[in-house]
Amino acid sequence: MDEQREVQVKNPCHRPVFLILTAVIAAVIITVVSISVVQNKHILQKYKYGIVLDAGSSHTSVYIYEWPAEKENNTGMVRQTHTCHVKGKGISSYSTIPEKAGMSLQECMEEAKQKIPVARHPETPVYLGATAGMRLLKMDNEDASNKVLASVTNSLKKYPFSFQGARIILGQEEGAFGWITVNYLSDNFRKAMGTLGALDLGGASTQITFIPKQEIESQDNTIDFRLYGNDYHLYTHSFLCFGKDQVLRLSLAEKSRYTLDKNNSTLSDPCFHTGYNSSKKYMDVFDTPCVKEKSALPKDFIHVGLGDWAECQNSVKKVFDASHCRYSTCSFDGVFQPSVEGKFGAFSAFYFVMDFLNLTSGTLEDAKLKMRRYCSTPWKDIVQRYPKILEKYLSEYCFSGTYILTLLEHGYKFTSNNWKDIQFIKKIGDSDAGWTLGYMLNLTNMIPAEAPDVPLMPHGGYVSFMVLFTLLVFLLFFLAFLYYRRSTRTAQKDII
Numbered sequence: 001m002d003e004q005r006e007v008q009v010k011n012p013c014h015r016p017v018f019l020i021l022t023a024v025i026a027a028v029i030i031t032v033v034s035i036s037v038v039q040n041k042h043i044l045q046k047y048k049y050g051i052v053l054d055a056g057s058s059h060t061s062v063y064i065y066e067w068p069a070e071k072e073n074n075t076g077m078v079r080q081t082h083t084c085h086v087k088g089k090g091i092s093s094y095s096t097i098p099e100k101a102g103m104s105l106q107e108c109m110e111e112a113k114q115k116i117p118v119a120r121h122p123e124t125p126v127y128l129g130a131t132a133g134m135r136l137l138k139m140d141n142e143d144a145s146n147k148v149l150a151s152v153t154n155s156l157k158k159y160p161f162s163f164q165g166a167r168i169i170l171g172q173e174e175g176a177f178g179w180i181t182v183n184y185l186s187d188n189f190r191k192a193m194g195t196l197g198a199l200d201l202g203g204a205s206t207q208i209t210f211i212p213k214q215e216i217e218s219q220d221n222t223i224d225f226r227l228y229g230n231d232y233h234l235y236t237h238s239f240l241c242f243g244k245d246q247v248l249r250l251s252l253a254e255k256s257r258y259t260l261d262k263n264n265s266t267l268s269d270p271c272f273h274t275g276y277n278s279s280k281k282y283m284d285v286f287d288t289p290c291v292k293e294k295s296a297l298p299k300d301f302i303h304v305g306l307g308d309w310a311e312c313q314n315s316v317k318k319v320f321d322a323s324h325c326r327y328s329t330c331s332f333d334g335v336f337q338p339s340v341e342g343k344f345g346a347f348s349a350f351y352f353v354m355d356f357l358n359l360t361s362g363t364l365e366d367a368k369l370k371m372r373r374y375c376s377t378p379w380k381d382i383v384q385r386y387p388k389i390l391e392k393y394l395s396e397y398c399f400s401g402t403y404i405l406t407l408l409e410h411g412y413k414f415t416s417n418n419w420k421d422i423q424f425i426k427k428i429g430d431s432d433a434g435w436t437l438g439y440m441l442n443l444t445n446m447i448p449a450e451a452p453d454v455p456l457m458p459h460g461g462y463v464s465f466m467v468l469f470t471l472l473v474f475l476l477f478f479l480a481f482l483y484y485r486r487s488t489r490t491a492q493k494d495i496i
């Protein structure tokens with residue numbers, strides 16, 4: 001009995017010091033693991049939202065963006081979650097009935113209310129940016145343009161979001177924010193490995209933006225950004241009146257000077273298919289500040305197609321004025337442009353048209369051949385081939401494709417050699433290529449000038465490291481314990 005008690009007293013596991021030590025070590029390990037998990041854990045994925053209305057010349061689109069709340073300043077986090085196309089034409093078309101401009105936005109804004117969680121409504125910023133259609137209306141009738149902007153402002157203020165303003169954005173902003181969008185979505189700012197130029201074609205204006213190798217000779221065409229610790233010195237230009245709808249009007253006005261019949265009522269056009277014959281109103285075609293020399297057409301005229309691509313290209317070339325340039329190089333209309341450099345993303349109508357014509361890949365020569373074939377196809381065959389496409393869109397693709405090839409080759413000076421550098425894109429990931437995302441990122445300061453500090457280890461790595469470390473401590477402790485017990489038992493046996 002006495003011997004047994006002696007063994008029990010000598011067993012180290014039963015010593016209070018040992019038990020206290022075990023408890024303390026276990027408590028330390030549990031605390032370390034808990035702190036590591038709690039301190040470094042992902043905050044539950046809460047999203048924030050932003051709304052941008054793109055009030056273009058031809059239509060308005062409402063874009064909803066979302067991003068994880070705790071990753072506001074990490075590039076590549078913002079994505080487009082919803083788009084709503086406002087029914088009807090662009091807001092500039094409401095110049096005579098401005099109150100209807102605001103009303104036209106209601107359906108899409110109601111949709112936005114449904115899509116964004118109610119708790120987030122008050123902090124969700126709403127921006128409306130109007131582009132070339134409103135720039136033209138302002139030139140034509142400033143009072144009407146103010147009334148349209150007031151109407152959309154009143155309408156947007158009625159929603160539970162945080163309205164941040166409705167304004168006509170500058171052409172430079174439109175170009176630069178389109179560039180920011182495509183490079184943000186391609187993750188080029190974080191990688192700092194070269195950027196993508198941006199080509200945007202709308203109904204009333206077109207933008208070209210890229211980082212040139214040459215010096216930028218005109219101050220009007222430069223814009224500087226410091227993003228993620230890198231400086232970007234951009235060339236950008238927006239050509240008002242060179243969107244595809246306005247160029248169609250310019251080119252019709254030009255043709256009306258020499259292709260009218262003796263009754264002045266028929267306008268023959270090589271950019272429309274043979275057999276195309278449509279009665280149009282003079283006002284609809286020529287009532288724009290872009291057409292300076294109005295011709296003497298009657299109130300109504302008949303637009304007749306000739307389906308001749310080569311002639312069409314000749315007529316389109318006439319809208320580019322290459323007669324003067326006070327810089328070392330110009331694109332057209334006396335506008336400075338350095339040589340195009342690097343890869344480009346071409347979006348909006350560049351994509352709609354080239355995608356329809358199946359010209360988003362292949363060489364410039366292929367594109368010209370296909371256009372020649374397409375334009376010479378009779379109108380009745382085209383209508384038969386594409387029964388679901390609106391006649392207005394369908395009738396204009398020969399003109400639009402020809403304009404795009406001419407603008408890129410003769411306007412911006414792309415060649416057969418660098419044609420492959422143009423990628424015709426609609427979206428990058430989930431988000432549309434266009435100026436709206438870049439506009440919002442800029443106004444919400446979501447791309448910091450300096451790259452944020454990155455943690456030494458990602459969250460998952462840190463937690464795994466702590467768990468492994470703890471297991472290792474446990475194992476060592478256990479092995480030490482086994483070793484200690486064995487050595488004390490051997491000692492006891494020796495004593496016995």
Ligand SMILES: Nc1ccn([C@@H]2O[C@H](COP(=O)(O)OP(=O)(O)OP(=O)(O)O)[C@@H](O)[C@H]2O)c(=O)n1
Binds near residue numbers: 058203348353
């Ligand atoms: N599926 C589509 C959609 C649009 N379009 C044409 O593309 C042009 C409009 O392009 P968009 O980028 O939407 O122009 P806006 O933003 O309205 O105009 P802007 O940027 O000049 O203000 C219009 O001529 C329209 O007819 C097209 O050919 N096919």
Ligand SMILES: [Ca+2]
Binds near residue numbers: 056057201202348
């Ligand atoms: Ca546009």
